[in-house]
Amino acid sequence: MIPFIDLTRQHAGLRTELLAAMARVLDRSQFILGDEGRALEHEVAVACGVRHAVGVASGTDALRLALVALDVGPGDEVLTPAFSFVASASTIVMAGATPVFVDIDPATYTLDVPAAERALTPRTRAILPVHLYGHPAPMDAIVALARRHGLAVLEDAAQAIGATWAGKPVGNWGDAACVSFYPTKNVGACGDGGMVLTDRDDVAERLRRLRHHGDGGRYRHVELGYSSRLDELQAAVLRVKLERLGEWTERRRRVAARYRELLTDLPLGLPVERRQARHVYHLFTVRHAQRDALAKALTDLGVGTAVHYPLTVPNQPLFGGDERRFPEAWRAAREVLSLPCFAELTDAEVDAVAAAVRKACERI
Numbered sequence: 001m002i003p004f005i006d007l008t009r010q011h012a013g014l015r016t017e018l019l020a021a022m023a024r025v026l027d028r029s030q031f032i033l034g035d036e037g038r039a040l041e042h043e044v045a046v047a048c049g050v051r052h053a054v055g056v057a058s059g060t061d062a063l064r065l066a067l068v069a070l071d072v073g074p075g076d077e078v079l080t081p082a083f084s085f086v087a088s089a090s091t092i093v094m095a096g097a098t099p100v101f102v103d104i105d106p107a108t109y110t111l112d113v114p115a116a117e118r119a120l121t122p123r124t125r126a127i128l129p130v131h132l133y134g135h136p137a138p139m140d141a142i143v144a145l146a147r148r149h150g151l152a153v154l155e156d157a158a159q160a161i162g163a164t165w166a167g168k169p170v171g172n173w174g175d176a177a178c179v180s181f182y183p184t185k186n187v188g189a190c191g192d193g194g195m196v197l198t199d200r201d202d203v204a205e206r207l208r209r210l211r212h213h214g215d216g217g218r219y220r221h222v223e224l225g226y227s228s229r230l231d232e233l234q235a236a237v238l239r240v241k242l243e244r245l246g247e248w249t250e251r252r253r254r255v256a257a258r259y260r261e262l263l264t265d266l267p268l269g270l271p272v273e274r275r276q277a278r279h280v281y282h283l284f285t286v287r288h289a290q291r292d293a294l295a296k297a298l299t300d301l302g303v304g305t306a307v308h309y310p311l312t313v314p315n316q317p318l319f320g321g322d323e324r325r326f327p328e329a330w331r332a333a334r335e336v337l338s339l340p341c342f343a344e345l346t347d348a349e350v351d352a353v354a355a356a357v358r359k360a361c362e363r364i
């Protein structure tokens with residue numbers, strides 16, 4: 001059996017270091033807004049090439065608080081792709097604004113920029129592109145569109161820490177970007193965590209206030225805030241893992257390259273990596289018209305797979321569920337299937353997965 005993901009392998013290798021990091025926090029017993037969090041914020045800012053990184057409780061809160069910090073609220077529309085994890089749109093609702101869905105580029109599953117332009121209205125305030133599966137959205141075109149129309153840009157980089165577009169890291173293009181440290185993400189905590197990246201001093205300062213009850217200092221609460229910090233235990237764990245990010249990303253890219261080589265002649269849609277992109281393969285997602293049959297055949301052959309995502313965002317019951325626009329998002333939701341892709345996967349396992357995919361394609 002080859003699992004879709006197995007975090008125990010990563011943690012077995014880091015066990016001693018992680019336990020030491022956790023012990024350091026216990027010995028200090030400062031659990032909220034302390035040295036580990038500050039150090040991690042600095043290290044992430046350096047790694048991502050931004051001036052500020054602000055730790056919060058999750059990737060979802062990173063999006064929600066960043067929208068508030070960018071003054072997006074009631075009466076505002078925010079353009080976001082119709083195909084993503086639900087939080088890219090639900091956080092817009094949490095901020096009091098309205099998500100306006102836009103279809104995707106079927107090759108990269110990222111925001112279709114001409115479709116975004118057609119969806120503009122006088123109420124459009126911001127664009128929230130998603131670097132889905134680890135492939136960056138076309139940020140040069142998105143930023144150009146935003147500039148022409150005076151819109152804020154918030155990147156959802158939850159799946160894409162370390163990715164670059166036109167040589168510039170994600171998180172450097174918009175007014176702000178969110179990353180997630182959900183355990184299965186490319187850098188995962190032993191629990192929840194997230195961060196907002198920004199070059200804007202005003203946005204960073206507002207975020208530090210928003211995450212802590214709107215506290216302007218010494219229990220003087222200057223605006224409605226939240227209770228959303230990245231705790232010290234998670235920060236200490238993440239500092240250990242961040243050191244490996246470069247090496248883990250390289251390994252993910254090698255796994256992807258090997259899949260590509262072994263699967264190239266099959267009747268499957270393989271992930272596309274645009275010339276300007278450095279993809280970090282949070283997921284290696286193929287497409288097939290008979291996705292469910294392919295998934296079942298792979299399960300029978302002992303290979304774990306997952307579907308990201310079986311519904312478009314506007315087709316989620318939360319958003320009404322009955323939506324027939326966005327044909328590319330609709331087709332992706334029926335056809336995508338993610339194969340095992342993580343740094344600890346062995347070459348022999350990658351070969352075995354590829355052989356199983358070949359066999360499964362013959363069977364269906």
Ligand SMILES: *Cc1c(COP(=O)(O)O)cnc(C)c1O
Nearest residue numbers: 058059060085087158180181182
């Ligand atoms: C994981 C994820 C989020 C939310 O992050 P959490 O840390 O799970 O709250 C947001 N957007 C995308 C695209 C994600 O994959």
